Amino acid sequence: MASRYDRAITVFSPDGHLFQVEYAQEAVKKGSTAVGIRGTNIVVLGVEKKSVAKLQDERTVRKICALDDHVCMAFAVLTIFVGLTADARVVINRARVECQSHKLTVEDPVTVEYITRFIATLKQKYTQSNGRRPFGISALIVGFDDDGIPRLYQTDPSGTYHAWKANAIGRSAKTVREFLEKNYTEDAIASDSEAIKLAIKALLEVVQSGGKNIELAIIRRNQPLKMFSAKEVELYVTEIEKEKEEAEKKKSKKSV
Amino acid sequence: MKRQLTHLPGRFWLWPSFSAASLLPHQTPATNSWLASSKLHSAPGMALQDVCKWQSPDTQGPSPHLPRAGGWAVPRGCDPQTFLQIHGPRLAHGTTTLAFRFRHGVIAAADTRSSCGSYVACPASCKVIPVHQHLLGTTSGTSADCATWYRVLQRELRLRELREGQLPSVASAAKLLSAMMSRYRGLDLCVATALCGWDRSGPELFYVYSDGTRLQGDIFSVGSGSPYAYGVLDHGYRYDMSTQEAYALARCAVAHATYRDAYSGGSVDLFHVRESGWEHVSRSDACVLYMELQELLEPEPEEDASHAHPEPATAHRAAEDTELSVGPGEMIPGDSRMPAGTETV
Numbered sequence: 001m002a003s004r005y006d007r008a009i010t011v012f013s014p015d016g017h018l019f020q021v022e023y024a025q026e027a028v029k030k031g032s033t034a035v036g037i038r039g040t041n042i043v044v045l046g047v048e049k050k051s052v053a054k055l056q057d058e059r060t061v062r063k064i065c066a067l068d069d070h071v072c073m074a075f076a077v078l079t080i081f082v083g084l085t086a087d088a089r090v091v092i093n094r095a096r097v098e099c100q101s102h103k104l105t106v107e108d109p110v111t112v113e114y115i116t117r118f119i120a121t122l123k124q125k126y127t128q129s130n131g132r133r134p135f136g137i138s139a140l141i142v143g144f145d146d147d148g149i150p151r152l153y154q155t156d157p158s159g160t161y162h163a164w165k166a167n168a169i170g171r172s173a174k175t176v177r178e179f180l181e182k183n184y185t186e187d188a189i190a191s192d193s194e195a196i197k198l199a200i201k202a203l204l205e206v207v208q209s210g211g212k213n214i215e216l217a218i219i220r221r222n223q224p225l226k227m228f229s230a231k232e233v234e235l236y237v238t239e240i241e242k243e244k245e246e247a248e249k250k251k252s253k254k255s256v
Numbered sequence: 257m258k259r260q261l262t263h264l265p266g267r268f269w270l271w272p273s274f275s276a277a278s279l280l281p282h283q284t285p286a287t288n289s290w291l292a293s294s295k296l297h298s299a300p301g302m303a304l305q306d307v308c309k310w311q312s313p314d315t316q317g318p319s320p321h322l323p324r325a326g327g328w329a330v331p332r333g334c335d336p337q338t339f340l341q342i343h344g345p346r347l348a349h350g351t352t353t354l355a356f357r358f359r360h361g362v363i364a365a366a367d368t369r370s371s372c373g374s375y376v377a378c379p380a381s382c383k384v385i386p387v388h389q390h391l392l393g394t395t396s397g398t399s400a401d402c403a404t405w406y407r408v409l410q411r412e413l414r415l416r417e418l419r420e421g422q423l424p425s426v427a428s429a430a431k432l433l434s435a436m437m438s439r440y441r442g443l444d445l446c447v448a449t450a451l452c453g454w455d456r457s458g459p460e461l462f463y464v465y466s467d468g469t470r471l472q473g474d475i476f477s478v479g480s481g482s483p484y485a486y487g488v489l490d491h492g493y494r495y496d497m498s499t500q501e502a503y504a505l506a507r508c509a510v511a512h513a514t515y516r517d518a519y520s521g522g523s524v525d526l527f528h529v530r531e532s533g534w535e536h537v538s539r540s541d542a543c544v545l546y547m548e549l550q551e552l553l554e555p556e557p558e559e560d561a562s563h564a565h566p567e568p569a570t571a572h573r574a575a576e577d578t579e580l581s582v583g584p585g586e587m588i589p590g591d592s593r594m595p596a597g598t599e600t601v
Contacts, residue, residue, distance in 0.1 A: 105431065105435065106416075106427075106431055107430075107431045108424070
């Protein structure tokens, strides 16, 4: 049955599936894991960095992109796309243009919800036209609006978007999401560093070889976005490992 | 054209049924070239279009038989602006409007005379148009243009409110209006307006002109009577005025302008935009107001003068040289239709 209905994007299957969209979602599941966390005064985006080939220049592989950076008000919209890198590049370009068009037309910078809606609408258009395939990407979009409230949105290839407190996309997203569901508490996001640690811990669940394969970016309220260097990530990772050891020591003491 | 218009200034669809396409903004060549570069991504049925030259109906513009904005049906070889100036109808012009921003909001005041040359088309028109609960616009220039563009602005703001969940700021509204009107530059559009509103950043005031000018400021006065109003406003304005002082200043400025400017008169409308929304404070007859102001200015001679004054039976405007004692007596109170200066001295 599936094989007869999965070629053209604009054709529903008898049981109501758009197979091309679902296949696009499968493509997303092949991408590297990304996690986004909304704290009280901070938003965190982390992604697994795939190990680069020996001769490849590491700096050209950037997964976290700024869509808009309003320097005077120091707020920004960050995004990470997981899935087909080329599709991501195209969508990011369109989103960046839209951010500036919006500023030109109405003088105000985009809200996170607006740009998410734009990206989602764009993705949906590609699920309803002849001769085109959907974008094989999911996005996590974070930022602060000018009312100072942090936001995290997730879009998927079908063009739907939702707001989240914390979410993960890509390979092993399910595992990470379960971890987040267990560990996202008011205490866990009480301070900025706690939120950052939660993001790193979530990624460490699924990332092999620790801190040097994690790319992290944060935005604090009223501050410009900050991309973490490998060293800074390492610092957090060592802190997390120390905490883990202490927790285990305490446990073993108790049990003895 | 039904394109991806979400990211273009002015989300308007061109409806073929509106033959006066001038009512609706049109895409400028600048945006069209941008569109062309992303053509591959926008039109549905693109693939078919390439292969068999088939055009899906909604990618076509309005009927080619209808005049488009910028393509007025004027005699060949004639520049539209010149043509309209020579042969076009005499449009309603000339006014005094003012607006200023202060601690407790924005005050908008205007006269109510609509004149067509030397003919007073309407002595009691309303030149302050509400856009939404927290936004007013004072209008000057061509009344018809102002009314139309304000309706378009109202629609645009309402649509954005529904989409975004909140009203756009006054700065956005001014930007939208000036962008929409700047496409009609050179076509004799004449709208000079001050947008007064209260948004998230407090009281805001913007001046927008139909050639695309958009200025933010604390005091604006627009119209043929504006020099007179500016004189009074610049003298008496302070940001920290009380509400009553602001009302008095606005009324005084418009009254003085109606006194001197032939195209201003009738009554004085006063509006106040507060945090809770706009409010029509008063409409007072301009002549009566001016009389009262003169009385306030001259307390001592008032007692003699009020006896010495004949009852204002003759509606004659005294010569400008005898300014002191003739102020109160020169106009018939309540007769707002009497244009100042029509009698020969």
